[in-house]
Amino acid sequence: MAVPEQNVTRRTAIADLLRGAAPVAEALGERFAAAGHELALVGGPVRDALLRRTTKDVDLTTDAPPERILALIDGWADAVWTVGIEFGTVGLRKDGHELEITTYRSESYDPKSRKPDVVYGTSLVEDLRRRDFAVNAMAARLPGYEFVDPFGGLTDLKDGLLRTPGRPEDSFGDDPLRMLRAARFASQLGFSVAPDVVAAMKEMAGRIEIVSAERVRDELSKLVCGVHPREGLALLVDSGLASFVLPELPKLRLEIDEHHRHKDVYEHSLIVLEQAIAQEEDGPDLVLRLAALLHDIGKPRTRRFEDGGRVSFHHHEVVGAKMTRKRLTALRYPKDVISEVSRLVELHLRFHGYGNGEWTDSAVRRYVRDAGPLLERLHKLTRADCTTRNRRKAERLRRTYDDLEVRIARLAEEEELAAMRPELDGNEIQSVLGISPGPLVGRAYKFLLDLRLDQGMIGKEKAAEELRRWASEQGIA
Known part of the structure; x- marks a missing residue:
């Protein structure tokens, strides 16, 4: 009984x-x-x-x-x-x-x-x-x-396993998006995928092309924002699905990272993703995670073999930003997501010009201005991008970035850095120069903004004097 x-x-x-x-x-x-x-x-x-x-x-x-x-x-x-x-x-x-x-x-x-x-x-x-x-x-x-x-x-839940109710070939034939859903659930639930399911994914990966970009995008976003995105992304790459959904990712697998000669850029990118996730404060951040995953996708196109066996990837951040914009556009991501992710990819190396803290206050201001509302995400991405096993080097990079953040905070407190506006507004520019609204006001505004970045707060009187000097040099009466 x-x-x-x-x-x-x-x-x-x-x-x-x-x-x-x-x-x-x-x-x-x-x-x-x-x-x-x-x-x-x-x-x-x-x-x-x-x-x-x-x-x-x-x-x-x-x-x-x-x-x-x-x-x-x-x-x-x-x-x-x-x-x-x-x-x-x-x-x-x-x-x-x-x-x-x-x-x-x-x-x-x-x-x-x-x-x-x-x-x-x-x-x-x-x-x-x-x-x-x-x-x-x-x-x-x-x-x-x-x-x-x-x-x-119920048994599969206990075993942490993903199986199809019937033959996986029949299931994926009915709806090819289910192959991507397998990777998504591997990410969200941390489950393993049955061998016959993986085999069917490899055989039928090309069928994903008949699914709309919007449906693919939604599944990819859920995968990237899962608890275990590495597992889901690895399944995409190993099954061949990534070659149709996110082809830039598997192309990283054979590229040597200049900082880690024994670890490819694909593995580096997954580590950066995990380290970015560790810094999240209010749940999954799709923009940060996509930027971490895609930050080095420009490396395959920019790889050059230098003397002495060195490998370089000059301007891979600029190339990568363009590639990111193109890929996310093809996946029908919203314009704001495309803009923010590609901008983070473009800026992710900027910090490395900081050296040992040699930047002027002007350079720090420009760093903040260029990052704009993405500054906090850029902080996280830059810190996540340090995957060196050399503890001394990692500690030096951490201290250097700590110093940069302290300088940003000090300038922000002294100069209201976040606002980053010229000391004269549009009406004041028109009054000083005796001009009417038009493109000339915009040119003058840009001059004053650059002046603010270079010299900080100099006062309205000095700003007006510099504006009149600039106008004279420009031949503006």
Whole structure:
């Protein structure tokens, strides 16, 4: 009798975990059951509840078609949206909780199509069979939270393993994005990937090209912002997926880093990423992580073999910034992300001109001005970029950067460095020079800003005197 009692205890414990994942789901389940329809909590919320992880998503699945779902929640939900209804999904809000209900379905890609063909089904088990991985193919029937696990997802959770419910070739053929999702879950959950899944990824990597850039971007961002991004990125490279998604990354693998002759730039970049993550204060920073990962992608194009067996990568930061902008644009990242990441890549070597603290105050001001709102991220990236095993050298670099930050703080306190504006504004420039609004005011403003960077605060009277001298030299009456 012990085994049945253990099963009852386990089912009760699972039900208790799942019940906390969706406070309003049971009431909705009763509503569907009364109308003769099935409803089940499914996928990520079930997985995360069993892992005791918090989740914002509440995903439900049903045998009711979308039109019937709309009828059943009419007057019950506080708000309804139908953005995904062509794929069988209806969204709703109830008592502050957001839920998505999707009709049982199977979907697959035509070899030349970027969008799935959707066919509705009538079986929960068959709906689970079409899902990406067994850990996401578990469900809880509502009401009552009856646990459904036809493909051994619970065992995989315990073992930390990613398997597909059926043959991985069939799963990836249905939706090639699932190959990228395998890498994403390896990053987020720290799970290993079953050998047959990895083999299928290697064989079918090229199929990822039929998936839209936006979907690839979203998965890549989740991977990079995961708890274990190294594992996910390594799987991308080892499987060949990176050659289609982020081809600059595997190209780093064979390039020798000038600071570490026995470690390639690929490995260096992963270490820099990990060291940047260690400095995060408020959760994952996508911009910082992408900059850390991509900061050296210009090295393969700039590699030169020098006398004495040396290897140089002159201006790789400038080339890398252009490559970063091009790649992130192709992946449809927002303009602000593209701009910020590529700017950090461009600036990541600037500190190394600081030497042993020889920069003038003017040079420090320019460093701050060029970094702008990215200054704190640039601090973190620069510190992360030190991966030398030479403790003495690492300590010297740390002390030198500490000194630079102290100087920035002192100048900021003395001169309101963050504001970084000329001492005369546009109206004052017009008054001093006796000119009207136009391009000339902008030229004068730039002159005064450079003056401020070079000389610091000199007072309005001296600034006006310098402005008149500049105008005379420019032939401006």
